[in-house]
Amino acid sequence: MTSHALRETKSESTVIQINNVGLTYQTDKQVVTALQNINLQIKEGSFVCVLGPSGCGKTTLLRILAGFHQATSGEVLLDNKPISPKPDRHRGVVFQQQMLYPWLNIEDNVGFGLKMRKVPPKERQEIVDHYLEMVGLSQFKKAKSYELSGGMKQRASIARVLANDPRIVLMDEPFGALDAMTKEQMQDNIRKIWKETHKTIFFITHDVEEALLLGTHIIVLSSRPGRIVKEIYSDLPYKIEEGKGRMYRSDPDFVKRREEIISIISS
Numbered sequence: 001m002t003s004h005a006l007r008e009t010k011s012e013s014t015v016i017q018i019n020n021v022g023l024t025y026q027t028d029k030q031v032v033t034a035l036q037n038i039n040l041q042i043k044e045g046s047f048v049c050v051l052g053p054s055g056c057g058k059t060t061l062l063r064i065l066a067g068f069h070q071a072t073s074g075e076v077l078l079d080n081k082p083i084s085p086k087p088d089r090h091r092g093v094v095f096q097q098q099m100l101y102p103w104l105n106i107e108d109n110v111g112f113g114l115k116m117r118k119v120p121p122k123e124r125q126e127i128v129d130h131y132l133e134m135v136g137l138s139q140f141k142k143a144k145s146y147e148l149s150g151g152m153k154q155r156a157s158i159a160r161v162l163a164n165d166p167r168i169v170l171m172d173e174p175f176g177a178l179d180a181m182t183k184e185q186m187q188d189n190i191r192k193i194w195k196e197t198h199k200t201i202f203f204i205t206h207d208v209e210e211a212l213l214l215g216t217h218i219i220v221l222s223s224r225p226g227r228i229v230k231e232i233y234s235d236l237p238y239k240i241e242e243g244k245g246r247m248y249r250s251d252p253d254f255v256k257r258r259e260e261i262i263s264i265i266s267s
């Protein structure tokens with residue numbers, strides 16, 4: 001197996017720029033500083049994976065990018081402009097538990113955002129069919145979400161987000177609730193989709209191996225308050241052939257990198 005040299009990702013443009021971002025939650029009972037001094041550049045087409053101990057602020061950071069939370073300090077720029085304080089289609093979110101509408105079939109779920117934006121029916125159908133094919137659900141387009149497995153529901157959620165053509169896809173532990181085999185298939189699937197669409201993905205995970213198999217830019221946060229303690233650039237995801245992710249888990253470089261990250265997270 002070829003060893004994978006880690007290198008700086010050479011990408012031209014920055015999609016998201018995070019400058020000195022902090023967030024403090026204030027409840028009746030306590031004040032919790034979840035994030036402190038986060039500085040980050042997310043390059044166009046990169047696959048960013050965020051790791052860190054439980055409660056370190058990973059979801060909080062994603063929610064700021066999505067427009068669900070406002071940073072209490074600093075600024076976030078999308079394409080060099082301050083991000084909208086409200087969620088919009090330019091930042092598509094895939095959650096751990098999929099949020100499909102149970103009363104709509106899969107193609108109507110995938111086409112929902114397009115319909116809201118009044119995309120004409122013919123164009124809408126073409127876009128929906130394209131993304132259903134990409135996630136391998138063409139045969140299930142008339143099914144309701146309760147007729148699909150967990151992995152299929154996640155694929156439908158991914159297709160729905162992609163149909164809106166976002167600038168960035170935000171994924172909060174999207175495979176965390178899946179069994180090991182399905183999770184591995186989904187990792188192969190999302191890597192393939194990322195390569196085909198060239199989308200920028202911001203992906204939160206607890207799983208160090210998952211981050212190494214998917215991430216071109218891996219970010220490790222410290223325990224609360226979350227600060228960036230390590231950034232790693234990798235070209236491994238470009239090299240992994242479809243369905244071959246598993247082979248890399250025992251590669252000496254991979255194991256070394258995994259142990260380094262685990263020791264940072266647990267220190």
Ligand SMILES: Nc1ncnc2c1ncn2[C@@H]1O[C@H](COP(=O)(O)OP(=O)(O)OP(=O)(O)O)[C@@H](O)[C@H]1O
Nearest residue numbers: 025027032034053054055056057058059060061224
């Ligand atoms: N709405 C809220 N109000 C008050 N505190 C909150 C709120 N949401 C999160 N927190 C606190 O902020 C900190 C960061 O939470 P966050 O969910 O972002 O962490 P995380 O890294 O995603 O955690 P996990 O890996 O366990 O999902 C935690 O201590 C959490 O208890």
